[in-house]
Amino acid sequence: MLQRDINFSVSSGEILSIHGPNGAGKTSLLRAIAGLLEVPDGCIAFRLHPHDIIANPEERIGMVGWLGHQDGIKGELSLRENLQFHCRYNRCFGSVQDALASLGLADLQDLPAQYLSHGQRRRLAFARLLVNARSLWLLDEPLSGIDSRGKACVRQHIQRHCEMGGIAVVAVHEPLGLKSASLELQ
Amino acid sequence: MSSLALIGRDIRLASRGGGNTFLAVAFFATIVTLVPLGIEPVAGLLHAVAGGIVMLCSALAALLSLDNLFQADFEDGSLELLVTGPLSLESLAASKIAAHWFTTALPLLAISPLAAIAMDLPGAGLVGVVLAVALATPAVSAVGAIGASLTLSAKRGGLILPLIVLPLLAPVIIFGAGVVRSKLEGAENGAVLYLSAFSLAAVLLSPFAVAAGLRTNLSA
């Protein structure tokens, strides 16, 4: 459930990290921003240009780069096929090879994804963001289960994404380790 | 483009055993060949019941894999990703219906001659069975998808799926059996027309209901 009286805005180039104990509504807030969850009495809007404001959840939903609690990986498909599908589905042409390589998964790319460890799956899910080229990233615990080298790699990608004008809203239960605005949920 | 990618993915998953294609086909083959054992294998008797049995069995077989149509994507988080893509929920629903048709109905269609042979139907009856299954399955996939989207977050959704879907499919079973009958008797009775019309209407209208069901289960 979402708690009352949450107010925030994030602009291009910024990272917002959302903290709070389990059950505080971090995931719900991310889902609400994405347009996956209805907010009966509240308003969430994306401003693309000064006069182009999008508040309708069904329009918002097609604009976010989503990394949910679950990885959304098909075990029967290889790593490359998993990414290639999302690439085609989202009509993007980011390089699957580069994305896999930059997260240290290049050697595994032809294996079925079901052989991956938890941390590797998380990295593969993160790689999806790199091929999809959305400017607003909504990340639910992107670091969970990933080893320290992988964590550094993910942090670096978030940092670079925002330096290039993107936005990242990240729900975390441990400190993110990046310079970011922070929102504390009770 | 996005739709094709999604359909292609589902076909690939099914070909690697991710869906329930094998289950549906095996169920259909088993049940259709076992029915004559419960009936006196007199040609006339089998001919009379063949149409109805084949339609009911193909609907039940398709329902077996319908349970998983959205469930698998819902549980592993893929559905959220599909929804955040460029497709509207309606197009997403239509693509999933098409994917179900390719991965379940098409294999059923391929083995439907087996059912005709098990029912001891002559050439014309075999044509009737294949035609009936071909025309009926789009409606089964479409109407079944409504049930699958509504039972998505239910705990034992698969159990009540037949209860929800089968009454809605009564016209398919009636008209489908009518198609077999008309081919067997060589008499035109309009069943082909009615069945096609029902399938067309189901395929055109049900994506809206499926989208509404998905919206409910994703966002409520």
Added chain:
Amino acid sequence: MMNFLAMGGYGQFVWAAYAASALGLAAATVLTLSAYFRVVRQLSQLPREGEKPLA
């Protein structure tokens, strides 16, 4: 009287139909009303909003 009960030979069907209807309607009425009065009773045992909770 016996004539009336026999219903011109259709007695068993007529009376079975009326009995089934009576049973169905009576059961629905009894169940509905008992559920209603049960919840009314429960509500009357709870303190009203604004009063002191029972803790």
Added chain:
Amino acid sequence: MIGYANPKRFLDLTRPIPPWFFGVSSTLLAIGLYLALFVVPPERQQGDAVRIMFVHVPAAWIGMGAYALMAVCSIWALVNRHPLADIAAREAAPLGALFTGLALITGSLWGKPMWGTYWAWDARLTSFLLLFFLYLGYIAIWNVTEDETRAARGAAILAIVGAVNLPIIKFSVDWWNTLHQGESIFRSGGPVIATVFLWPLFIMLAAYTTLFAALWIVRVRTAILRRTVRTRVSAGFGR
């Protein structure tokens, strides 16, 4: 608590209605039964079996009417997101199923002396059987979905899909019936009802309708009160 305001007004508004409806219904039932059993003469072809009509037709009428009501409430619920509409649709369903069931039972008891069998695959009986199954599916979806909002919307969608499909089901069953049964049971155009039968039938229709309305209102009130109990208990008012 915007949603609560209207259910509360509904409670206040409908408080006096059920006793009146129960009263009117039982009076009409008494008159209707007296006419149906004692006054109406045996029909020429069907004899005394025609008296089954007076409990069969009203049950069938409510069985269909309740589904229509359910579908209208469901549309209202989906369009306006009104919690009262969800409850109204949900509470109509078991009653509709009951009346449909009564129509099936009395229909088959009527069929035995008329057609010589309890269950003829007659078009009307078959359509009603499918209607009964639609009710069961609707009730089932409420029962298996735990989250109440999801259950409500899912059930509403199903009710509307069913309402769209019902005429097609009816058509397919009629078509199938002409294919199989020929003209043995019903003369085309249906039997013409003589005026002596008409008045008692209308009175029974009115009695059944008011009874259904009374039960429906009481059930909706029960559901609202039950929710009030739950919110009060979970808010700490109570043991």
